[in-house]
Amino acid sequence: MEFKEAKNKFVQTWGALGSQWGINKTMAQIHALLMVSNEPISMEDIMEELQISRGNASMNLRGLMDWGIVYKEFKAGERKEFFTAEKDLDELAVKISRERSKREIKPTLKILKEVSTIEANNSAEEKHFVDQTSKLYDFVLKADNMLDKMTEFNDNWLGKLFMKMMK
């Protein structure tokens, strides 16, 4: 396989994966492209390489910047903007999990708390509902904390020790 083919395959795969994870295809593709590029890329080049419109490129780049995983760069003497992706994978994982926690897990926890604290009458049905949603609340809270700790301690001794233990 030659470079161009490999690069294309990577971008396509990352894009398809994105869809399965609720991220739109183009956004994932742009990210893929920036990840494997050794230098900043202009919007023009992204449009060209992925064959997408200016509007599409603009909106998805904005989206990636909102996630904190793509940055704008300015090149001396150049008028236009260039973009780079966070290339440190540990850092990328931290940012993604922080953001997902903020956007999805925290709001879900709020709802779970609400619905699990209703006054159940003594029917088995209502008791089970309260019981199950409470368990879910605890579980999600635990998972969220764990993920947070794991990313936080990612590359320190504690994390490394854990990796060894789990081998």
Place this chain on the structure above:
Amino acid sequence: MEFKEAKNKFVQTWGALGSQWGINKTMAQIHALLMVSNEPISMEDIMEELQISRGNASMNLRGLMDWGIVYKEFKAGERKEFFTAEKDLDELAVKISRERSKREIKPTLKILKEVSTIEANNSAEEKHFVDQTSKLYDFVLKADNMLDKMTEFNDNWLGKLFMKMMK
């Protein structure tokens, strides 16, 4: 908040969350409904409660069973089929992570290996591509293994120790 309202809120929330994670809304809603129900539910009841068609209910129940998180049950004397969800959350997490690994991570690793092992010429561009995709391969492999180990040891002493360490 009264029971019916809470239940509805939970089902809606779980459904919305599903979409963000690449699971279709109805599938997530059916799962939610079964999770908080203390007894098996028939397809009729699911259709009624979620106001969906027979075909939709059938296909999404099938999907949930393929994930291994919903089971068919037969009630003595009853002709029709009833459904229950896996209610043990640790078990649910294990099944979901196993399945996602099989469906998404493993195929991705295969591609990453392919594209990261091309013969790079000595341009910085190609070198960076190989380097970055190799790192990505290692990272994804490590994460996949970790998740596997974590769910496997979920409720044994090692897991519990880890939880304590991370507090």
Place this chain on the structure above:
DNA sequence: TTAAACTTTCAAAAATAATTGAAACTTATT
């Protein structure tokens, strides 16, 4: 201040994904 270079926005169009419903299929009962 004007014009050029570039970016953002957003309503309309296109693409994709989910849903319906009725026919085909299965299984159990008489």
Place this chain on the structure above:
DNA sequence: AATAAGTTTCAATTATTTTTGAAAGTTTAA
């Protein structure tokens, strides 16, 4: 073997999400 009870399938429809492209907005430079 015929019928009834129930389930699955899938082409057509409907709903949702993404993309386009051109107008409006910004910034820089002469």
